[in-house]
Amino acid sequence: MGKWLHKSFILLISAVFLVGPAWLSAVDLKTATAIDQEIEKNRAEIIKIRRFLHMNPELSNREFETSKLVANKLTALGLQVKTGVAMTGVVGLLTGALPGPTVAIRADMDALPVEEQNTFPYKSLNPGVMHACGHDFHTSIALGTAMVLSNFKDKIPGKIKFIFQPAEEGAPPGEEGGADLMIRQGVLVDPPVRAIFGLHVWPDLRVGQAGYAPGYTMASSDSFTLTIKGKSAHGARPQEGIDAIVIATEVISNLQNISSRLVDPTEALVISIGKIQGGVRSNIIADKVVMEGTVRTLNPELRDKIPEIIEKIVAGICQGYGASYNLDYERQLPPVYNHPEFVKAVLPWLTQSLGEANVVEVKPQLVSEDFAFYATRIPAFYFFLGVKSPGQATTAPLHSPNFNPDEKAITIGIKAMCHLVLNALEQQASLKTQAETTSSN
Ligand code: NI
DSSP, X not given: OOHHHHHXXXXXXXXXTOXXXXXXXXXXXXXXXXXXXXXXXXXXXXXXXXXXXXXXXXXXXXXXXXXXXXXXXXXXXXXXXXXXXXXXXXXXEEEOSEEEEEEEEEXXXXXXXXXXXXXXXXXOSSTTOBOOSSHHHHHHHHHHHHHHHGGGXXXXXXXXXXXXXXXXXXXXXXXXXXXXXXXXXXXXXXXXXXXXXXXXXXXXXXXXXXXEOSXXXXXXXXXXXXXXXXXXXXXXXXXXXXOHHHHHHHHHHHHHTIIIIISOTTXXXXXXXXXXXXXXXXXXXXXXXXEEEEEEESOHHHHHHHHHHHHHHHHHHHHHHTOEEEXXXXXXXXXXXXXXXXXXXXXXXXXXXHOGGGXXXXXXXXXXXXXXXXXXXSOEEEEEEEEEOTTOSOOOXXXXXXXXXXXXXXXXXXXXXXXXXXXXXXXXXXXXXXXXXXXXX
């Protein structure tokens, strides 16, 4: 994220969101109770939808049935629906009776290539594919929010855009997809989106809780493939070859020194080599090693420096041994940014909906999320929704074949989203009037 964007963010946010205590919450007790009642009325259907999605998981850019279900439901609710956005994406627009700006909720829809090990009756029917990252929850929560809020149209000052996004886990090789493609296809314009909300189910937090981190909350994620080319020789005559395996070990241990010796050690930085391949036989010097790694940071400036540092280390070591190399570095996702000023505005809304004790600040996470693409363009708030059952010490982690989030979290997510968007719209609508008054003075 460039400096310009930081400045424009601060201006936008301070102009739009920093307001007096009178604006702390637009959802009065009566509306809050009505939201709870609507959630209760729709609970059974929402759980049914979630279980259907869980039984029928679809991989990235192949969310055909999921997308159909979402589009049909949104159409039935009377929303304006666009399909085929970024392949299988769906966008629903709920137009309130009162004039005002547009805010968005984003849910990802794709599943993972994981063979489910759970044994409950609604386990995956798709061999080798599973909603192991809870995107069935995210989709159900956004749909549920649309179901509830479509009953409040006459009170809504503005529009709510429901963004159902494909391929958060990454498009298949050779394809485009996900948040970046949705943005390029205009999801944040027409009407322009002022602020966006997203969540992820979180097994470290118990049901009822929500966690957030102000600032950079999830990491950037880039990947690289490094090929080291040496020279083959008899294993007993290494002086006649160039040992790509020995060079690879030097490279790997030196890459680990980057975070402690070459950059500010207080900055979060992870470089992991997850795959390495090389050699043909125990007594032959390997002429080639290919390794693949991932790089995570919580700082865009640090992120920009890493490719050059890696290249220098690799070049230096290879030169020393007379080897050559090829480094293919691919920038993928920026870090997810919750602007601290926006977080300040949003927190009272979240605590009002879930209770003060249930909203906890958590550490930033070095996993990544393509929600980051929205958050580098407009004010965004991304939070973690607790899914650990009460009394359970631990739950299976995200991406595990045993992942089994507590379904009670779904209605809690819906409630939080309803409060967040209603408050954001109400505040922005009121402030627009204020700003207009000020500018005419
Ligand atoms: Ni996920």
